Amino acid sequence: MSLDYQVPLRDMRFVIDEWIDAPAWWRSVPAWEDVDGAMAQQVLEEAARFVTERIAPLNSVGDLEGCRFEGGEVAMPAGFREAYADFVAAGWPTLALDTVAGGQGLPQLLEVALQEMLAAANHAWLMSPGLTHGATACLMAHGSAALKRDWLPKIASGEWLTTMCLTEPQAGSDLALLRARATPDAVHEAWRIDGSKIFITGGDHDLTANVVHLVLARLPDAPPGTKGLSLFVVPKWTLGANGEHVRNGVHCEGIEKKMGLKASPTCSMRFEQALGWLVGEPHRGLASMFVMMNAARLQVAMQGVGHAQLAWQRAHAYAHERTQMRAVSAPAHHEGEPGRAAPIAFHPAMRRILLDLRASVEGERAIGYWIGYWLDVAARHPDAQERQAAGQLASLLTPVAKAFFTANGFAAASSALQVFGGYGYIHEYGMEQTVRDCRVAMLYEGTNEIQAIDLLVRKVLGDSGGALRALLAHVTAEAARCTAAGDPALTGAGARLAALVADVQRITGEIAQGSADDRELPYRVADDYLALVGWLLLAFAWARTLRIALNAPADDPFYAEKRTTACYFFAYPLAAFDHRLQLIEVGCRVPLPHV
Template sequence: MAVYKAPIKDIQFVLNEVIDVSKLAKLPGYEDATPDTIHAIVEEAAKLCENVLFPLNRTGDEEGCHYENGVVRTPKGFKEAYKQFAEGGWTGITCDPEYGGQGLPATVGFALQEMFTASNQAFAMYPGLSHGAYEALSRHGSDELKKRYLPKLADGTWSGTMCLTEPHCGTDLGMLRTKAEPQADGSYSLSGTKIFISAGEHDLTENIVHLVLARLPDAPGGTKGISLFIVPKFLPKADGSVGERNGIRCGAIEHKMGIKANATCVMNLDGATGWLVGEANKGMTAMFVMMNAARLGVGMQGLGIAETSYQSAVAYARDRLQGRSLTGPKNAGGPADPIIVHPDVRRMLMIQKSFTEGARALALWVGMLIDEAHSHPDAATREAADDLIQMLTPIIKAYFTDMGSECANLAVQTWGGHGFIRENGVEQFVRDARITQLYEGTNGIQALDLVGRKLPMKGGRAAQRLLGEISGFIAQHKGNEKMKEFVEPLEKAMGRVQDSALFLMQNAMKNPDEAGGAASDLLRLMALTAMAYMWNRIVVASHKGLEAANDNAFYEAKIATARFFMARVLPQTVSLNHQIKAGASTLMALPAEAF
């Protein structure tokens, strides 16, 4: 069967020894976020994930959600698990104490997100979407809306959604048709249909708060004419309790490849009452707060799936006896050796291991950057952190989910035919992982965002900030003999990023297809380079651990895994650089009718 145990030791290693989480307690508002406090929180979350959420993962997939006459019921055990989740304060872990949250740093939230999604992705989406709604409302909502909705979202009594997609418009939101008519009392009447709305209807909370994109009657065309509205399932009473049912209802739920325990809904708005969030015709600005948070959250889903897949593959590889080692029996007293002795099985496990450990470090570093961008007293530090976040968001969303899917497939491959059998649980990871490459903007869209928006952003300042961060590390450690085998491949990979970016600068203005044709390859190239940077930081921390003679096997395993990444994964940057410089001509040469 599939297995999951929260990787507490690895998480603590990154927090304490790679990114130095003790710095968080020096930021205004985070004084209580000491390493000891964070450790205790991670340990408690691990118990919840291992004992409550993970046991529901497969049963929830088997049962799925039930729809009847507009009512959606979640699988058996989900209501009880959600109640325990909310009562434990997990819904408001990073929310503002002013609204009942615990006010902990985003870095902590990232560590918890990994564990929640690793143990039960479909379940974790319910509170995850609520937090995205909380963030958008907290930044753009009026004081009245904040007071009415944020405490309920923070304590988990109410949940939230984001309603963007319509049957005719997904990525191209400029085609959006949902209408919002102003009413005499200052509210709006919304009509239209939204599809693919995760957690749009369910039985976990007493109310659901929908953030809906719609057009005002006099709105300009395209994305410049979109406004954001808050549309609750039940209209709140003055005392904060739920009142009459609003005109937004679930018309159907989708029958999906994966995440079957999360309701993906068609939502029909028929004169639903809503209130404007932020300024009229500025809805995309507000919604991007939620979308950017969601994109990082989806990236964490990719990491979570990869971790559970890896653990399940390792457990099977240690137990499954098949064949003999090429270098002689390793289990002489048994009929065969465990398959973990075979080089090709090791290859599959090492790909997964080198991804999960490097990605965890990259994700938690981004969490730290978010905290700095939000709370650091120095404006220049906040600006630098925000630049790095902007650059790394599409990279984390796309690369982490591509690799989450790959790791899930490698887990099935490790299990062989038994991985293809549903009752063993690993095939679910393949199905669940696939959506992560699609929602919150397909990975191709993330690549176009990176090339079209993030690279030229602020005159290329954000891109230079990331390359400067890596260059500074290289300069600092280049003379260290112990680091040579890691720093040199990193420096060469960064050179390939610069070479590819120069090619685009020279050619994309003349032919925009060059940017489109190179986008996915450049994102992967930059992702691998960012991962190599984090692996270098892991090696630095591991050498310090070895010098302290503390748990040598742990640190030696980190260094060995780093060597694998540098030798067997990072060389992909060579071919990616060649692919980018091959240009778009071979992509676009074939006439459409020839396909």
């Protein structure tokens, strides 16, 4: 039995090549004429080799060693700095970066797959370089010519790492309460930043020679609320008049003692007359920062998939080796003495857990990569209307993926620990660390409850359901293809999928109508609504998977497992859709009491 992380390359290729058929679209993009399935496979295989050889071995030892805070500086666990240097030297930070900014210009879809690998292999290690992509996109979209000249190249390449400094002690999700201040510095043609920030991932470390902070603060004439926030580049080290490095007024005051991700420093930061440079327009900092935040939210979604993959993989390996008790039934191919203790994978309770894990992670991988595909369409399609529609769809799907995938990732880790029994509760088997590490993904980059409000209030009701109708059109088209196929299992899946679409349309209309007289209604049902859409997406993923698998060779075990898991999904886990629908219907009728 091996508990080492194994990258699911076969399933990744299935999603990219067959479920999405991405290479066919890549050929229509002039910049990607040479990007085909073979090249994608080569990229994924090389990424898998790097991740399994250089990143995964540091996961457990980094958790045990943790980060050290000494003399106002943070030291990372042994091996982290060297692995990061190799990561940069191999060019992985620039994989999907536009060639204009010095990147390789490959599809975002491949970046999404890389992020899943890194999260599964070593979530804590990923945390420090995790914001590079978003920070680069933010500066490319809103940075001045000087910022792009002086800061962007080293950030984009990974030579310098970045942070996202939003949260303050009195202001978590409510950014309107931020107090950090920026005052003009005419001598340096810059600003002086003062204030404190907390929960700053990678606020200080020894991975790179410089740490560049993207900080939200208020100008002296700022209006109140979020409309008064401006964004600044504030480096740990600035350049002096003669090119020398000068220590800026940026101070790490300590690192948090956390439940998990102990090898990732979460810092309390103090900015004291720190030199900073404005990004974008004054008082428009939140709009600039959203470029970075949206990129981070899809990455966090893939952290949920990565944790679920690792949980499923380890639980599956352990369950087929661990023997306990006699099995009520066993597979026909199983050979053994009657009455002998059987692998726990033969017991119904364990089979349910393992099938749930597989159905969850493989369905989510398809949807997560599908979002990456729509980001590519939004960036590269020659038609402006198509770009806008793709961007709108990706924007709708991102909060669903962030919240639904991370909640399922934590549930998957907990269920996998249950498969291990008592062994799952000790460090050597890796499951207790996975449970600890994945829990925070439901909290950061906007709590899952915030994502649910964003989905229902802003992106469904806020645009009168336009993006939702576009999504449901894709799902409806898949349902029609399934019902027309003739296979009984596929026809049933298509009919069920069409019924789910009708339910979502109906309940969305009821929420919109009821909200006119009950302003709290959408906020009351938002969590259940997001989960409802999440289960719809999984049904969409498995219906399409079943259709593809039924047209594949019957004797190929990969497709046989796909058919089995798809049928299981529609019979068992999808009942959660009905449960969420019932909760929304109750929420439409019954207000919540105050406590």
